[in-house]
Amino acid sequence: MKKWLGVALLSLALIIIGYVALPGFALEQLEQAAQAADAREQGERQRGVENLRRYVDFPVLRDNLKLRLQRQLRESMGDSLPEEFDEFLVAGANLFIGPLLNQLVTPEGIADLLRGGKNMYEFERDLYRRRSPSIESQAQEHDADKEAGWQRLAWRFVGLNRVTADYGDSDQAALRLELERRGLRWQLVDIELLQTVDRE
Template sequence: MSRTTRSVVAALVVLILVAALGFIYASPYIALDRVKRAADARDAQTVNQYVDFPALRASLKEQVAALLTRRVDIQKSGNPLAIIGAMIGAALVGPLVDSYATPDGVAAILNGIPPRGDPGERPPQAGDSASASAANAPASGVTTAQQAPKAPPQTTAGYRNLNTFVVTYQHGAGDARYSAIFRRDGLVSWKLVAVDLNG
């Protein structure tokens, strides 16, 4: 093998290695894009490939329960009716979690509409508009997560460590942040496994 041929082969090997490493690095961004598109389209089969629903359900239960506990702690010295409302909300954690551990819920989470822990809360359904949600709430007694934001949230994404990828959402400088957490599931596969409502 001539020196020129060896140089070309070495350059090709380096190029292939760099491309493979680039793909591995970009894999969570690709997974995020795919699961968001699938969730927006309510493509349950594809969403199932990118979401670990048992892990997401456990995370949501823990996060919403903590959110309600903080709300009760803040309101202890305040209005007793507010405390009763928070306690009712705590009793409804299961149905709220079940409604968010769905393609509709995943779409809401990845579009900047996290659960707030309100009694009867559910994520917007496919095709819901903000006005339809607002009109539906008083009549049915069930609230949607929140009206769809007018502008998309500010989003930052990056690796927390080699096997954890975090997407953080915030609508404005003073607004609360929350994060969607993905875990590596193989070399280039990632799954949504948790939500951090504290940012």
């Protein structure tokens, strides 16, 4: 009886360790795929892009980004738009947002963003179609330092099947990834640019 109990406890411990370790492994795979997608050798570059397709749920990622953009558009309009025109606003915005996200949210685009090699502020300008003086000056500062790339600063569980990971320079997070468990695999389902939200 004690033997079976020991085996059961050991199995449970291995399952818990595996459950906790898998998101870290998925993040490592995403980072390696992003680096490989920028390789000089065509075969390695193609493998990096394929791995990104495995670890990123592109349709869900685009939908989540689209919902955030719609929400921000509504908030920016405030009370200036009557409620009955809300659906027209969403439909009109979708005519622009959908094709824009299809163009930006690709394996190559995500690889650039994860490497920190594509200027995050450029990505935001493309995504949000606004360019404020503060964003522009931040972009110029970041251009001088973009060779350094980004590092994973921290990751944490935010639910049973969700984790977030923060990336940025050594002193400040600039990007938050959200991964969701799909069976035994964890996939990227959302991206948040942190210069517009409070740091934890």
